[in-house]
Amino acid sequence: MSDTDVRLQPRKKGLTRRQxxxxxxxxxxxxxxxxxIAFAVTADWGRLRNQFAQADIARQxxxxxxxxxxxxxxxxxxxxxxxxxxxxxxxxxxRLSSVGPYRWLAGVYIEIFRGLPALLIFIFVGVAVPLAFxxxxxxxxxxxxxxxxxxxxxxxxxxxxxxxxxxAVPKGQTEAARSLGFSxxxxxxxxxxxxxxxxxxxxxxxELVLLFKDSSLVLxxxxxxxxxxxxxxxxxxxxTTANSTPILVAGLCYLLxxxxxxxxxxxxxxxxxEAIR
Amino acid sequence: xxxxxxxxxxxxxxFGDNEVLRGIDLEIGQGEVVCVIGPSGSxxxxxxxxxxxxxxxxxxxxxxxxxxxxxxDVDIDAVRRRIGMVFQQFNLFPHLNVTENLTLPQRRVxxxxxxxxxxxxxxxxxxxxxxxxxxxYPASLSGxxxxxxxxxxALAMGPEVMLFDEPTSALDPELVGDVLAVMxxxxxxxxxxxxxxxxxxFAREVADRVVFMDGGVIVEDGRxxxxxxxxxxxRTRHFLSRLLDPAMAEVEEETSDQVGKxxx
Numbered sequence: 001m002s003d004t005d006v007r008l009q010p011r012k013k014g015l016t017r018r019q020x021x022x023x024x025x026x027x028x029x030x031x032x033x034x035x036x037i038a039f040a041v042t043a044d045w046g047r048l049r050n051q052f053a054q055a056d057i058a059r060q061x062x063x064x065x066x067x068x069x070x071x072x073x074x075x076x077x078x079x080x081x082x083x084x085x086x087x088x089x090x091x092x093x094x095r096l097s098s099v100g101p102y103r104w105l106a107g108v109y110i111e112i113f114r115g116l117p118a119l120l121i122f123i124f125v126g127v128a129v130p131l132a133f134x135x136x137x138x139x140x141x142x143x144x145x146x147x148x149x150x151x152x153x154x155x156x157x158x159x160x161x162x163x164x165x166x167x168a169v170p171k172g173q174t175e176a177a178r179s180l181g182f183s184x185x186x187x188x189x190x191x192x193x194x195x196x197x198x199x200x201x202x203x204x205x206x207e208l209v210l211l212f213k214d215s216s217l218v219l220x221x222x223x224x225x226x227x228x229x230x231x232x233x234x235x236x237x238x239x240t241t242a243n244s245t246p247i248l249v250a251g252l253c254y255l256l257x258x259x260x261x262x263x264x265x266x267x268x269x270x271x272x273x274e275a276i277r
Numbered sequence: 278x279x280x281x282x283x284x285x286x287x288x289x290x291x292f293g294d295n296e297v298l299r300g301i302d303l304e305i306g307q308g309e310v311v312c313v314i315g316p317s318g319s320x321x322x323x324x325x326x327x328x329x330x331x332x333x334x335x336x337x338x339x340x341x342x343x344x345x346x347x348x349x350d351v352d353i354d355a356v357r358r359r360i361g362m363v364f365q366q367f368n369l370f371p372h373l374n375v376t377e378n379l380t381l382p383q384r385r386v387x388x389x390x391x392x393x394x395x396x397x398x399x400x401x402x403x404x405x406x407x408x409x410x411x412x413x414y415p416a417s418l419s420g421x422x423x424x425x426x427x428x429x430x431a432l433a434m435g436p437e438v439m440l441f442d443e444p445t446s447a448l449d450p451e452l453v454g455d456v457l458a459v460m461x462x463x464x465x466x467x468x469x470x471x472x473x474x475x476x477x478x479f480a481r482e483v484a485d486r487v488v489f490m491d492g493g494v495i496v497e498d499g500r501x502x503x504x505x506x507x508x509x510x511x512r513t514r515h516f517l518s519r520l521l522d523p524a525m526a527e528v529e530e531e532t533s534d535q536v537g538k539x540x541x
Contacts, residue, residue: 175331176368176427180434181358181386190385195372 050243057245061237065246068226069233070253076215076229079143080150081208087151088158093188095163106159113156118149118214125149126221142227146218154211161203165196202268209261213254230254280343282307282438282469283328288337290323297323299493301337305486310470312480312501315490316516321473324490325440328471329360342437358386361431365443367423369415375402375426376411379433387434394433401429405459421452425459432463439463441472457483477520481505489513 015023094106113121125145130136138144169192177187197204216231223232234250281304290298297320305311313321326332328339330346330353339346346356370378379398383389389397402408405425415423424444431439441460445453457479464470464483474480480487480501487504489497489512497504497513508514519526 170366170368172364172366172368173370176362176364176370177382179329179331179357179360179362180382180431181354182382183354186385190381191370195370198372 052244052248054243054245057237057241057243058249060241061233061246061249065230065233065249065253069228069230069250070257072227073212073215073229073254074257075143076146076150076218077208077212079147080154080211080215083147083151084154084158084207084211085204087155088162091155091159092162092166095159096166110156110159113153114160116153118153119217119220121153122149122217122220125152142218142221142223145221146215149217149221150211150214153214154207157207157210158204161200161207162196165200166192168199169195199272202265202272205261205265205268209258209265212258212261281305281340282309282342283471284338284340285324285328286338286340288324288327288339289335290320290327290332291335297493298327298334301493301495303488303495303498305469305471307469308467309485310464310468310472310483311486311488312484313471313473313488313490314475314477314480314516315496319490320493321490322442325442325471325473328438328440329357329362331362354386358434359437361428361434361436361439363424363427363431363439363441363444365446367415367420367427367447369423369427369430371415374412374414375407375418378415378426379430382430383433397433397435398429401433402426404432404462405429406455419452420448421455424448424456428456428459428463438469438471441470441474443473443475445474445476475520477505477517489516491516 091106091109094102095110097103097106125138125148129138138148140147166188173191173195174187177191178184182190215229218227218229219232219235223229228236230250230253234246237246238244283303283305285301285303288298288301289296299320301320301324303311303324313324315321323332327334328341328346330339334347337347341356341360344356345351346353370381373381376395376398379401380391380394383394383397384391399408399411402411405428407422407425407429410418410422410426415426418426428444444460445456448456453476457476460470460472460479461483472479472484482501484501486499487497487501488495489504489508489510491512496510497508504513505517508517
């Protein structure tokens with residue numbers, strides 16, 4: 001009884017809620033301003049500009065950075081995505097299978113490839129496999145190797161995404177399809193999977209963004225000049241010119257693709273939220 | 278009455294330890310309209326879902342059109358083509374428009390060509406009075422319209438039997454009439470229908486027989502004026518009084534007789 005009385009009493013001393021909020025915000029702005037000023041004063045602007053923003057070095061990178069490096073990055077990413085999507089679909093269906101060993105195998109695959117660094121997979125595909133099986137050649141050369149390495153890694157993530165998407169389709173959809181005479185396989189292909197893909201389009205696009213960045217691991221496969229992608233291209237030029245501008249340009253090229261893609265994902269997610277409402 | 282269109286013999290169904298159906302025997306003749314009523318958890322939806330094997334019976338047999346549905350070697354997809362089913366939640370395919378909802382099953386399951394499927398779809402949409410919604414997507418339709426499309430979708434497959442699982446329970450009250458009107462016309466056309474419902478007026482006016490279920494058994498089975506108008510059993514009377522005049526019901530203890538989860 002007595003604490004209700006205390007709560008009802010008007011506050012007599014100390015700051016009000018509004019005053020506290022004002023002070024808190026003031027302090028945050030002050031810290032921010034101090035950090036910006038400190039950086040502007042202490043940074044060696046001439047040196048930074050010299051290292052990262054030399055216009056003639058940047059100019060010298062064009063058009064190869066686009067026509068060769070960015071093109072290869074996109075090619076590596078897309079081929080890895082396609083392999084990952086197909087493999088991921090198979091693994092997701094195995095995970096949902098009524099046959100125990102399939103479920104178990106799919107589970108093992110997912111745990112292994114989600115738990116290993118992508119770099120290790122690249123080394124495995126690029127170095128360990130040729131060493132272990134001399135004479136075997138992965139078709140497509142570097143492109144084939146990258147497609148497989150990126151595909152193996154992304155399949156594990158995509159399998160889990162696809163499985164979640166399939167399970168998110170209401171059970172009534174399967175029942176309706178089955179009651180109309182669809183076989184289980186036909187119901188899955190014609191009714192369930194198309195709806196599942198609508199649900200998982202945003203996370204799949206996210207996976208594409210991740211792959212786009214992971215394609216830089218090609219660096220460790222040892223590629224020819226024509227096979228270089230953005231990171232390798234930037235690094236090579238950085239060492240020949242002894243300047244960091246190429247790294248900055250390569251980075252901007254990544255962002256040229258990833259930022260619009262992320263924007264598209266956010267739009268899709270917002271749209272999906274609207275559709276549910 | 279010749280050979281029954283639907284025949285259920287000694288049907289039992291358990292979910293784990295929960296025995297939802299405890300020995301059901303039921304015959305539905307060709308062209309007969311049977312309404313199944315009963316409190317929630319009485320097993321009426323489960324019985325309906327056993328007829329097209331959406332639920333696998335624990336024991337007993339089900340025949341539809343002379344084919345044993347419960348035979349492990351039966352081509353269940355072929356049997357289901359002859360049995361149309363309408364769900365409480367409509368279950369239209371949301372990624373397809375109304376016409377595609379009707380044509381896709383015809384083409385994938387019956388192998389009809391595009392033109393035939395489209396013609397049959399248009400006919401059946403006209404039958405439920407929704408021709409003008411042919412290009413609409415399910416999400417843009419009212420519940421009543423969605424349910425009528427679902428009926429048209431089932432009819433487009435040319436079924437010999439129609440099962441209705443509480444078809445109006447998820448609808449706003451003012452939309453129930455349109456769906457019942459479609460079902461009434463279907464009954465008049467001579468369709469064999471098994472309808473799980475709480476719509477007593479529909480049961481009384483359209484059904485040839487009313488089956489009252491409680492606790493996983495059939496308590497009463499007879500003509501609607503008899504079962505609804507002059508029930509023999511106390512359990513039927515009790516249920517009907519609560520249903521017809523819910524405001525007058527007394528608070529009562531839950532009985533262990535109320536088997537099953539809600540909605541079955």
